Amino acid sequence: MKGSRLSVVGAAAGSAVLLLSAPAFxxxxxxxxxxxxxxxxxxxxxxxxxxxxxxxxxxxxxxxxxxxxxxxxxxxxxxxxxxxxxxxxxxxxxxxxxxxxxxxxxxxxxxxxxxxxxxxxxxxxxxxxxxxxxxxxxxxxxxxxxxxxxxxxxxxxxxxxxxxxxxxxxxxxLSAATDDHHGSGSDDTAASDDAKSESSSGATETAAASADSSDTTARVLGIVGIAVGAAGVAFGVLAGRRRTSS
The missing domain is CATH 2.60.40.2230 (Uncharacterised protein YcnI-like PF07987, DUF1775)
Incomplete structure (x- = not known):
């Protein structure tokens, strides 16, 4: 019984504190x-x-x-x-x-x-x-x-x-100032130009690499074609000689 009474009194006191402190907010x-x-x-x-x-x-x-x-x-x-x-x-x-x-x-x-x-x-x-x-x-x-x-x-x-x-x-x-309120456009423009320059440079290097690769491939294919052609001629000559012998 004492415990329940104490809890009731405590709850009432807590409610009173809340009621008294509420207007402060x-x-x-x-x-x-x-x-x-x-x-x-x-x-x-x-x-x-x-x-x-x-x-x-x-x-x-x-x-x-x-x-x-x-x-x-x-x-x-x-x-x-x-x-x-x-x-x-x-x-x-x-x-x-x-x-x-x-x-x-x-x-x-x-x-x-x-x-x-x-x-x-x-x-x-x-x-x-x-x-x-x-x-x-x-x-x-x-x-x-x-x-x-x-x-x-x-x-x-x-x-x-x-x-x-x-x-x-x-x-x-007040929060910190943003770029919307202060014109730092020159910095942004410079960054943009740098990005564009890097992009252009990268594209040029990629194109050059592609061209070099294509040229190398063409050379290899040409050499292979010559080798195949030479092999075909040699095969034809040997076949003719065998027929003549027979």
Whole structure:
């Protein structure tokens, strides 16, 4: 009986821990659709779960990093939500595709037209962004989540060390740059030319070897033919002599 009671108490305690720790994982986050490579463009999704049982999420504000500004930000329409893109002047202009950019997106705001994100649900908010910076491994976005009861949760804390803060800011991890984003075409062209040269050289050597083989075969056949012909003549002469003798 004592053992069964202890197991029941342990199970209840474990369930309580799970219930208490679950909200820590339900925070606003950002993930790329595929990869977010340095120097390129990507589609990223802000995932917003509803953490309340008695209110809906009706607004999301995402502030963009000022130390690595993004000149191009295009939202994808989301049913039941209005979106507003706010731009700000840059202290230092950016150069994008040979043009100077004097302003960049500083904030994107989604506001619900209807019920918003109801309890027990989550919503994704996609953005096409670029050009991603090359001198950092991550981008930190700060987000404000507003509920229908006017409560505002500030997801703005930057993680330092291994322990995650209570309200962590969404962080986008950047992957290594690829050839699609950086023109290393000269190297590829050189490699291609080398490959073509090697292929051409190989074909020439193969053709030469084939020609040499054919020539050798012809010579051998010619010698064999001469030998056979000589043998035939000799046989004819001997046969004639035998007939004459007989």
């Amino acid at each position: 339900a925070h606003v986050s950002v993930q790329p659709e595929g990869e977010a490579a340095k120097g390129g463009y990507a589609v990223i999704d802000f995932k917003v779960p509803n953490e309340r049982d008695n209110a809906s999420t009706t607004k999301l504000e995402v502030s963009f990093p000022t130390d690595h500004p993004l000149a191009s930000v295009m939202p994808q329409p989301v049913d039941g939500w209005k979106v507003e893109v706010t731009k700000s002047k840059l202290d230092k202009p950016l150069e994008l595709h040979g043009e100077k950019i004097t302003e960049a997106v500083s904030k994107v705001t989604w506001t619900a037209d209807g019920k918003g994100i109801e309890p027990g649900y989550f919503q994704k908010f996609p953005l096409s962004v670029g050009q991603l910076p090359e001198d950092t491994d991550e981008l930190v976005f700060k987000a404000l989540q507003t509920y229908s009861n006017k409560e505002v949760v500030r997801w703005i804390e930057v993680q330092e060390g291994d322990e995650e803060p209570e309200n962590p800011a969404p962080v986008l991890e």
